[in-house]
Amino acid sequence: MSTPSLALRRAPDATAIIVMIALCGAWGFQQVAIKEANASIPPILQAGIRSLIATLLVWLWTRSRGVPLFQRDDTLPAGLLAGLLFGGEFVCIFFGLSLTTATRMAVFLYTAPCFTALGLHWFVAGERLARAQWCGIALAFCGMALAFADGFLHGNPNGASTWQGIAGDTLGVLAGLFWAATTVVVRASTLAHASASKTLFYQLAVSAVLLLALAAGVGQTHIGVVSPLAIASLAYQAIVVAFISYLTWFWLLTRYMASRLSVFSFLTPIFGVTFGVLLLGEHFTARFMIAAAMVLAGIALVNRPARRV
Incomplete structure (x- = not known):
């Protein structure tokens, strides 16, 4: 897959905006899908199967397009590290959703843009934080602290x-x-010059091995009666999220300015909270709603395009 130069990347047009909103909706629904499937399939095993299916789909897709995946290009160490981190992320998500609600997970998980901004500030040249971004990080972290306080005061809604x-x-x-x-490893390593398909393949393939081995190691391999809803939820995660949505996101990054696309990231936790309330009947307090609003506002500030001077 060829990547246009930065100069050719443009601000999102109507098509890109519609696609980004659809992607944010898909990502926000993911927590609901995981929680539904957790009732039938052990969390770590579910995460491993998801990555395995998506790995096979990415491999088939790259073969059909003639995109090379296995040539030597010095990306293997960084790819393995990115895959291990990607696997760790989904261990936390899948196991965490057996302990807390999809609504709360959506808010805590999507503090990621703030952590990413800090990591890029320290490890990637040219990614220095502006004053507004520091304010956004501080606001998001204050919101996260308030959300934790709400959990202590009102107990576990799960x-x-x-x-x-x-x-x-x-x-x-x-x-x-x-x-x-x-994200920082991808941006700061040899993966920055690899194709999006290869970068995604590393993450999915390594995480599939890690998660399936971990599931076997902790005894999470027994599957009881699997409902049609659990199968549909797993298929959604593997095909729609891990395969289609990630490839679509990488495709957008090759054509549009990443800073402008990232502004839409605050929509994902909004979708996540909405789906958790409407589809799972989850509840939250006014304090948690204020905390979520602080996190969302912080994300918006962190991803605000730099002002031209």
């Missing part, structure tokens, strides 16, 4: 103990950290 809920929330934050670390 039906388990308060401490289990806090553990689930913490895993959501760790998932955001892993996600951010994956």
Whole structure:
């Protein structure tokens, strides 16, 4: 896949905006799909199967387009690291959703853009944070602290103990950290010059091996009666999210300015909270709603395009 030069990348047009909104909706629904499938398929095993299916789909897609995946280009060490971090992210998401709600996970997970901005500031030249971005990070982290306080004061809305809920929330934050670390590795290593398909293949393939091995190691390989809804949820995660949406996102990055596309990231937790309330009947307090608004506002500030001077 050829990548246009930065000079050829443009601001999002109507098509890109519509596609980005659809992607954010798909990503926001992912937490609901995982939680539904968790009732039938152990979390870590579910995550491994998801990555395995998506790996096979990416491989078939690249073969059909003649995109090379296995030539030597010095990306293997960085690819393995990115895959391990990607796998760690989904260990935290899938296990965390067995302890906390999809609504809360959506907010904690999508603190990732703030962690990404910090990582890029420290490790990638030319990615220095402006004053507004520092303010956004501070606002998002204050919102995250308020959300944790809400969990302590009101207990776990997922039906388990308060401490289990806090553990689930913490895993959501760790998932955001892993996600951010994956992005920084991709941007700061030889993967920055690899094709999007190869970068995605590394993440999916390595995480599939890691997650399936971990599932076997911790005894999460037994599957009981699997409902049609669980199968549909797993298929959605593997085909729609891990394959179609990720490739679409990378395609957008080759044609449009990444800073302008990233502004839309605050929509994903909005979709996640909405789907959790409407489809799973989850509830949240006014304090948590304020905390979520602070996180969303912080993400918007972090991703605000730099002012031209």
